[in-house]
Amino acid sequence: MLGAVNPELQKNLGRLVLVLFYGGLLAGLALLTSHPALRDEATIVPSLGPAKSVEIDEGDAVFQISHQLSRYRIAGPDSAVIAALHHSLNSGNSLALRVHMDGARFGEYSDTPEYWIESVEYLGKTHGPYRAHIRWSWRDISDEQAGLLRGVGLENAWRYEEAVKALDIALSDDGLSDGKLAIAYQTRGSALESLAYPDHRDINDRDDALLLRALEDFRRAAQLDPSDYRNVHWQAGVAASLGGYREALALYEDVRRRWPDQYFRVAIARGATYRQMGEFDDALRELDTLVAAHGPQKGMMFHYHRGATLNKLARYAEAAKDFTAGLENQPDFPWAFVGRACAEAQQGDIAHAVEDQRHALELVDRKAKLDSKVAVLDRRDGMAKVLQDLEAAQRSAPETPSAAGCAEFFTGPQNMHRERSPLFKSAAATVTVE
Secondary structure, three states: OOOOOOHHHHHHHHHHHHHHHHHHHHHHHHHHOOOHHHOOOOEEOOOOEOEEEEEEEOOEEEEEEOOOOOEEEEOOOOHHHHHHHHHHHHHOOOEEEEEEEEEEEEOOOOOOEEEEEEEEEEOOEEEOOOOOOOOHHHHHOOHHHHHHHHHHHHHHOOOHHHHHHHHHHHOOOOOOOHHHHHHHHHHHHHHHHHHOOOOOOOOOHHHHHHHHHHHHHHHHHHHHOOOOOHHHHHHHHHHHHOOOHHHHHHHHHHHHHHOHHHHHHHHHHHHHHHHHHOOHHHHHHHHHHHHHHHOOOOOHHHHHHHHHHHHHOOOHHHHHHHHHHHHOOOOOOHHHHHHHHHHHHHOOOHHHHHHHHHHHHHHHHHHHHHOOOOHHHHHHHHHHHHHHHHHHHHHHOOOOOOOOOOOOOOOOOOOOOOOOOOOOOOHHHHOOOO
16 A cells, blocks of 8 residues: 655645646647747848848837848847947948747738847847747748748848748748738749859850749739839849840839839949940949939949949049948948959059958958858859959059959859840740830
């Protein structure tokens, strides 16, 4: 026979049972609070860039990154991270984010994807960690919605193949509203376009087919959301990559007509298209016409494109001034330093060219420490070779003009002239110009 149970032992056993019960219950509830597709990895690293908006919403810091649709939230932000966000917004320096995939959601009154921040790296300092706020109501998210949230997050992080797979799930059934469908097609089109033509690949039908798929996705997005200029604007970029320059310029002009407030982006894009075509005078004319119509332009986008065009025209002193002006607004953009190094070397200022090229390489390496998939890593070897060539020129002829700093790092059809793709048979078959 068993003896009587010690009352204290009995009490402790009861407590243990309660702990195990409630612990298991809480664990079970945690598994129900968000979709399984959003729980298979703790964090992702989205693309780096400066903040374009910062606000406080119900105690959370809410912000966006330049050129991204997504919104990011920091739960319980401290004053240091809020200061970092505002400094990035005002200075143009880039933020590097680690993001909780778990807890991703759509805006309460919009289709905008939102992600919780795990940590923020800014100017060498890491802020965080911060937790995700996951709510019980999110457990009912559909497979298609989860695929869209996952796909957008992965596309932001340059993980394009994974993004396409996730977005294929999002588009596999009629589980999304028209607004979310438009985002899914838009994002998959962007990922497909990014997968086409890695550097140094010759023109081929396989990559052209990827571009045509991207074009079709942008067309579907435009049908679903005719109010978003990007769905037409991005069609134009793909058409140019396929060698359809006439169609691209017409589409950009259509954007200018239908969305007159987008005059800046249209001028930049048309100038870039003319540069692809090798029509450098026309490219510069687009940018100078923009200034004539709307006054002096600020920011990296304008000055980088004007500097790159001036380099092509061998107007190196003017090019260097434009790159310098751009760096006032975005001081950690490596390609502005690369462009200025070219302009300086061509003027015989080899010492400053070496300094700029070295700094560009340091910026790339700094970003690589944050994310091994950083987009410019595939060009690092070429950048290092240019630095070696410039250092050699500095030792042998430090004041002699040199082309050593002017290597082409962007060699795909997105940046260079090509013949029209045979798959791109006609404008009527692939591009709608209203």
